[in-house]
Amino acid sequence: MPIYTDTELIIERRYDPWRARHTVNGVTHVLHCHHYMSLYTQLAEDCGMLDGPKLLAEVAEDAFYSMLAGYFKEHGITLLADKIALAEQYYAFSGLGQMKIAAAGPDSGVVELECSHVDAGWIKKWGQREKPVNHVTRGYVAATFAALFDLQPRAWRVGERESIVTGAKRSTFIAIRA
């Protein structure tokens, strides 16, 4: 009899008391709160001299690409469906929210969030606003699509079309091959 299993994210968590570091799958991770995330996001938006939201998204893209592509390589993950499931699970594990990759192809994709740390945190701290704010997830989506299709960072452009922080029921991101 065959045994069918879902692809499940493997988390190897270690604490090194000598260095006071937590690692997740070999990478130093830290706990922070929505105040920290909201203030970093606000700082990115307030940067007059540079494109702060782009910077924040690119930093997120680099960090998450390294995590996701490294995981896929180390565990020999090649199937698109498996990669998608793992990217959604790592997003939730991180506390970033509930992500659903609704569509993914070599040139475009759609990602939806039913729950979002960035949006929920912003609303809790300052309330709703008119413009989307989830630059971190734009970076996460770009990283995910690069890792899904064996590409490098900056291979995808991602925009947030609907946003929980503006009052929408869910956030929607559109990914387009750059």
Added chain:
Amino acid sequence: MAIDRKRIIESLSRVKVAGNEEGLIPAFGVFVNQLPAGFWNSFAERLVWQVNDELRDAAEALLVNAAHECGYHTGYGIITSDEWRAVVEPMIEQAPEDVLHGAFAVLAAWGWAKAEIVELAPNERILVRAYNYYEADVVRHGVRRYPCAYMLRGISAAFMDLAYGGPYDASGATGLRAFSCRQVRGIECGDEYGEFVVTRA
């Protein structure tokens, strides 16, 4: 001092954190996230080196402020949590000084920094020494010209706010920013450890 740092770190470093069915981590009165440290470091480092010299101080102050608010609100959540009551509270003989020492043990348990208070003048000043902290990872070779442990500066000041800044104020209108912190040494600058002086603002 009644605070047993080793026991606190051993106990609280084992707390396993993961998103719930909504992918969120509601804990300690805030939404928690657990992200690669490199994400936070990269944003701070790329930001401060991209703005011009006149704006660098302002950018750094805002990075410190983010941690200051984070430390104030999350710190309050930690010192009123069930985990704190179970592990740290029984060790407290003299408040708020023991609370401060306990909070810095939690700092280590959570992976923010291997830091401790080495001098404490109640209601006035603390000197914090950090022997390992992720913010120093921005330098892999050589030394940085200026220290950059913005998170540790903000958190250290926030803990003093909680100890001596008056009753906790969820709005942040009072209590918060009663203290400020200067970083006077840094591993990233070639020093053996980071050192942080917190005084009244």
